[in-house]
Amino acid sequence: MASTNKDSSHAFTIETMDSNTRTLRQHPRLLRYPVVLALALAAALTVLVPRAEAQDNIFTGTNSGAGSIRIAVADFKPLAADAQTIALRQTFDATLYADLASAGIFDIVSKSLMPSGSPGTPAEIQLPGYANAPASASFVAFGSLTVAGGRLVTNGFLFDAKNLQYPQVLAKQYNEEPSEDSSRQVAHRFADEIILRLGGGTPGISQTKIVYVKKAGADKDIWMMDYDGANQHQITHLGTSAMSPRISPDNSRLAFASLGKYGFQLKMYSLLLGRYVNFPGGSGSGASPAWAPSGNEIAYSAAPNGAFDIWIADSNGNLARRITSFRGGNVSPTYNPKTGDQMAFISGRTGLPQLYIMNSDGSSVQQMTDGGYASSPSWSPNGQFVAFAWDRKYGPGAPGGQDIYVMEVATKKWIQLTHDSGRCDFPSWSPDGRHIAYADSSDGRAEHNRIWTMLADGSQRRPLTGPGADMPNWSWK
Amino acid sequence: MTSARSFQPQTIRTISVQAALLLTIALATVTGCSHKNKTQINPASLGPTVSTATTPAPTATFSADPLAIDLGQSVVLNWRTTDATAVSIDGIGKVNANGTQTVSPSTSTNFHLVATGDGGTVEANVRVTVRIPVAPTVPTDTTNQGSTADMGSDAVFHQNVADMFFDYDSYTLRPDGETSAAKAAAYLVAHPDIRVVLGGYCDDRGSAEYNLALGENRANAAKTALVNAGVAASRVRVVSYGKEKQFCTDEDEACWQQNRRAQFSLDR
Structure with missing residues (x-):
């Protein structure tokens, strides 16, 4: 895919970029519209793909070609x-x-x-x-x-x-x-x-929260902080291994997976009641929950019959139904927050895990990456992009790093956002679509993971936490 | 007399219902006559075919009251036999033809009575269930209380049941894994009281969420090998730990290999 991407995009790269920049120059008030970032990213996508292949480190402003x-x-x-x-x-x-x-x-x-x-x-x-x-x-x-x-x-x-x-x-x-x-x-x-x-009528994110996993000794619990890293505080006190926190669209509940006697299973914590609420996840393992934008459904991966597939249940854990049926492991679903009609997920059905999208009823499965090791997708609020972690040269002894990438769903064109900064994972879009939180371990060791934010073009990276923080999930509002 | 009929040889039951009914009635009639003929009927008039009447098969009834007791309580065994010359109960020895005995078994016991006579041998059984309270503390090696003591020690278990290791991003059993599986299955088949947890583990590269699926697949590959070798699936519980519980944390192939495993432990 990478090579075709490179070849096909090159021919009309210049034209696309020119038309975009011309539009922006002629209509500076376009800045007031939320599409600016999308246009800028689309321009960046078409421009950067060939150069990313050439291993150049390119950092452009979010409003590249449009002036802040x-x-x-x-x-x-x-x-x-x-x-x-x-x-x-x-x-x-x-x-x-x-x-x-x-x-x-x-x-x-x-x-x-x-x-x-x-x-x-x-x-x-x-x-x-x-x-x-x-x-x-x-x-x-x-x-x-x-x-x-x-x-x-x-x-x-x-x-x-x-x-x-x-x-x-x-x-x-x-x-x-x-x-x-x-x-x-x-x-x-x-x-x-x-x-x-x-900012074009897009609400700011200064009052949003980020939930994440914090490691303390051998235990991992769920923590929460303000979007800028202030006010870090512990939410769960299970004293086991918790992972994959996902906050509900109305900020009322927190779904996550926790290790118990029967493996990882889904749990639900009410942020309003300050306690756990019942969530029957069924027998067998359960992991990586994802809220539908309506808040009425949760997609997750579960293995009641020995193989991980994507399931959907209502927000109380009832009426569970299976969406995928492929061996090799299907995990990490994320809804298209714009429509709720599609989800991206990770599947190992062809070998190493790759990025896929499908309709939320399991139809129209489409493979988005065809190489390397892809994980942890997060669908952008405007529905246009999927951010994910990708190690394009994954393999025993192969050089390469796991970095954050953004792919335009319609074209499968992607840009690389992080470069040579260690092992990056778990990108999560801010509700305004201008920022991405992610975990980065400079030396690749899990205990050195910090949570960072950056603009959606990879610029303005800064850490929000100290070491031992992982799996950030940005609240919906 | 009705109790005697219930101890007729079992082969009768295997015949079709009608035949069994006819035969039972016939035999009951014959044996019934044999008791009455001492005063009323000349046995010679019945012809040579009634030779069994002269040496009837022994009969036996055997009961216990109550049938279930708590540990330390006693139970009364009660037996009645007819046409038997020797009666014995396993564990008690020779007893009278009719009798009672008070026993206080320490575990649930099948009492087995054998009545031998000129006409043959008949057996009767009664099972006494002893309810043993579950010990609140960890059972010691010398007792056989509860289900946990049956599993043996961890050390013996791990001598015979070895972990299986996997290639990178693979959940296919390697030849060494097949060998481990065969050995483990043989041990588990020979020790049916053992239940195991099969933990699936991954090295710390790759995605935490995807590694949960990979660990699940690894543990299930090992479980499938055991089940194919005759171990009941219900004895094996699969738990995927993904990359959460690392055996070692070095960033080299030797350590990664240690972490890519399906690990056995006793499901206590």
């Missing part, structure tokens, strides 16, 4: 000088800056290029100082913050720096308990408002 929105984020003005206000303002500023910087749609003005001082109100801001060189910002986020009367009061504004007559885009006030965590949450909420307005 340049935004200045002024430090918020503390309206009191007490220690608590100063400390919470520092947390707020750092969180807001990080949220906007990692959103994937902004070009952030360096603080050294901005006018000095902290404008706290619209009356205090001098917009030309932000609009003119060297800041050259299109938008400015600013505001004030104080702890008064036992409440943390935050006023946030977003101004169009080049519209001096009607500059206000956004004005928000937040009134919360004064704490480190709430100042962080307020920053997340304000960042999501900005991203929603400037």
Whole structure:
């Protein structure tokens, strides 16, 4: 497949890229639409396939060919000088800056290029100082913050720096308990408002969560953290080996697999009730659950008769029915979250495990990779791409690494997102489709796995956890 | 008299129902006559065919009350025989033709009574079930309580039942695995009380979720070999551990090979 991909894509690569970039240049407001990333990725796919084959490391921006929105984020003005206000303002500023910087749609003005001082109100801001060189910002986020009367009061504004007559885009006030965590949450909420307005109507992800597996000694339990790695806390305390956590579309429940006397079996934890709820997974092994976007069904792999196949049950574990019937192991289903009508999965029916897609009733099975060792698919929220881990040169003694790849489902064209950074696995799309969380072990050893995020084009990689964290799963909202 | 009829030779039952019925009635009539003829009928008038009447087959009834006891309780055996010259019960020895005996067996026992007479030999059985409480602690080697003691020690088990190893990403039994399977199956067939867990394991390369399927397939390949060699499938429980429980953690082929295995352990 790789070679045909290379040959066939090469002929019209230039044309495709040109038409895309021309479109974007002529209509810069396309940036406001969520298709921008898709177009950019499609362009990147067609451009990068031949070069990825040549082992080049290519890192392009998410909006390659389209330019990001340049935004200045002024430090918020503390309206009191007490220690608590100063400390919470520092947390707020750092969180807001990080949220906007990692959103994937902004070009952030360096603080050294901005006018000095902290404008706290619209009356205090001098917009030309932000609009003119060297800041050259299109938008400015600013505001004030104080702890008064036992409440943390935050006023946030977003101004169009080049519209001096009607500059206000956004004005928000937040009134919360004064704490480190709430100042962080307020920053997340304000960042999501900005991203929603400037990011083409796609909601931000600053308030989303990531569930993952954390290894402590010989045990593995399920943990949860904020999308930026803050607030890491333990969810399950089973003291055995848990794996494959998958959070439900409404954030109410957590499905995962856990090792017991009868092998790995599915378990269900209610995040609302704070306890386990019954989930009859049937006899035999059960693993790798996946929520349908409706939240009404769960696909999973199970081996009640000795061979792993994909099954679907309702969200309470009842009415289980088998979808695949091939020896060799069928695991790791993931629904197309856009439609719910298709799923991707991994099957070893032809030897080494490969990536497949099929309709959710088991029909129209299609093989997507035909070489190497593929695992851990995650279908993008817009339905267009499948991210997965792939070791294209897998074999005894074969050199090669397991990296994160993204394949466009319609064309089977793929790009490689990670390069030579160790063994990568378990990509999971953020709900805005702009980010991918994944596990990466620099030396290939499981206990050194950390969870990372990157933009969906492979840029802006950064770790979220320390070693011992694995199998991230990004919440749906 | 009715009890005597129930101890007629068993071959009668194998004949068709009608024939058995006729024959039973006929024989009952004959034996019935043989008892009455002492006072009423001249035996010579019945002709030479009734020679059995002079030496009738012995009969025996054998019962126990109650049929089931708890360990330490006693049970009364009760037997009645006719036309027997010697009666014995296994484990008790020679006894009278009719009698009772109180016994207190320590395990469930089949009491076997043999009554021998001029007309032949008849046997009767009664089974006394002894309910043995399950010991709350780990049974010692000297007792034979519960089902766990029947399995023998882990050391003996592992001397005879060896793990099977697999090639990379394969769940096909290799020749050495076939040898291990044959040896293991022979041991398990000879020790029917042993139940085993077959754990499927993989080396730590590859996908954690896919390796669960691979481990399941490896354990099932080993199980299939055992079943084909005569081990009941219900005695073998398969658990796939995937790459979760590593035997060793070195990143080299020697260690990976150790981890790619189907491992036996006693299913206690």
